[in-house]
Amino acid sequence: MTKGEILEFLELSEAASEHDIKVRLEEKLAYFQLLSENAPNDFLRKLHVTNTEKIKQIQAQMLQANTASRPLAGSKPPQPAPVPSAPVYRSTGAAVTPQPSATYPHSGQFGQEAAAWLVRHTENQSAKTFPLYRGKNLIGRTPHASLPTVILSDDPYVSRSHAVLEVTSVAPLQIIVSDDGTATGGNPSKNGTYINGDDRRLTRKMLMEENDTIQVGMTKFMIRSNNTNIQNIVKEVEESDYMKTVVIDIF
Numbered sequence: 001m002t003k004g005e006i007l008e009f010l011e012l013s014e015a016a017s018e019h020d021i022k023v024r025l026e027e028k029l030a031y032f033q034l035l036s037e038n039a040p041n042d043f044l045r046k047l048h049v050t051n052t053e054k055i056k057q058i059q060a061q062m063l064q065a066n067t068a069s070r071p072l073a074g075s076k077p078p079q080p081a082p083v084p085s086a087p088v089y090r091s092t093g094a095a096v097t098p099q100p101s102a103t104y105p106h107s108g109q110f111g112q113e114a115a116a117w118l119v120r121h122t123e124n125q126s127a128k129t130f131p132l133y134r135g136k137n138l139i140g141r142t143p144h145a146s147l148p149t150v151i152l153s154d155d156p157y158v159s160r161s162h163a164v165l166e167v168t169s170v171a172p173l174q175i176i177v178s179d180d181g182t183a184t185g186g187n188p189s190k191n192g193t194y195i196n197g198d199d200r201r202l203t204r205k206m207l208m209e210e211n212d213t214i215q216v217g218m219t220k221f222m223i224r225s226n227n228t229n230i231q232n233i234v235k236e237v238e239e240s241d242y243m244k245t246v247v248i249d250i251f
Helices: 003-010 018-037 042-067 230-238
Strands: 116-120 129-132 135-140 149-151 163-170 173-178 193-195 205-208 213-216 219-225
Touching (some): 003 018, 003 042, 018 042, 116 163, 129 230, 163 213, 173 219, 219 230
Parallel strands (some): 135 149
Antiparallel strands (some): 116 129, 116 219, 135 163, 163 173, 173 205, 193 213, 213 219
């Protein structure tokens, strides 16, 4: 693997030192070993074992490079060019013009009420609710400095900054989902975002509505309006059928 590929896999910036890489490798190795030991099924166990072996291969490559007193192969990847504003599409493929989004305080500041909910609806996991606020919201493994964040620290296939959900309207509910990195100044997520069980990863802005399903990593959410008691919303989601899980390609 080149240095660029290693940094992408470890989700580190180009400025990361060799020490930073070694520390992250140790953290990832322990993490994936723990996941493989406690995986709920054989499919997930194999995924975690594959990542464990990949970490060991990188460690061996670094050791060999250090012994030979030469840097890791590969130069820094080129910076992505600015991406112009893209059209928005429905899951059917039709282009739409969503209602413009106003500027709102984030993260529930100033008493802002949740405009919608993401309800986790994944096999072998309990339902869990995450609020979405008017404007932009982030899904990722770590909190964003300025955007309200749906934190999925227990899903190793979710990137630190994975996807952006922008609530542009609540009546009717309209949410624009993107996974291109432009909203966070980064790159698209490593393992992709999937809409309503479609095997094709999201490559353009998509308009989501009530009861649509979004999958990031191995986690699936149903989108629901904040128009009734949250207990009722959770009950309705739990009683609904699961959307097909997209098997992500991590190899």
